Amino acid sequence: MKFLKSVIDEMKIVTWPTKTKLTKDVITVLQSTLLFAAFFWAADTVIGAIMQMFV
Numbered sequence: 001m002k003f004l005k006s007v008i009d010e011m012k013i014v015t016w017p018t019k020t021k022l023t024k025d026v027i028t029v030l031q032s033t034l035l036f037a038a039f040f041w042a043a044d045t046v047i048g049a050i051m052q053m054f055v
Contacts, residue, residue, distance in 0.1 A: 017025070
């Protein structure tokens with residue numbers, strides 16, 4: 001029980017992001033993820049095509 005009380009006390013002093021800030025951060029993460037996915041897909045496609053020429 002002492003552990004749970006300390007967790008609750010700690011959660012009360014946490015600074016939570018506003019809805020606007022959270023939304024902006026989520027959008028940034030999703031955009032970054034899609035950008036990296038597109039880059040690696042394109043790189044894989046190009047490297048695969050090059051490898052097919054030599055095999």
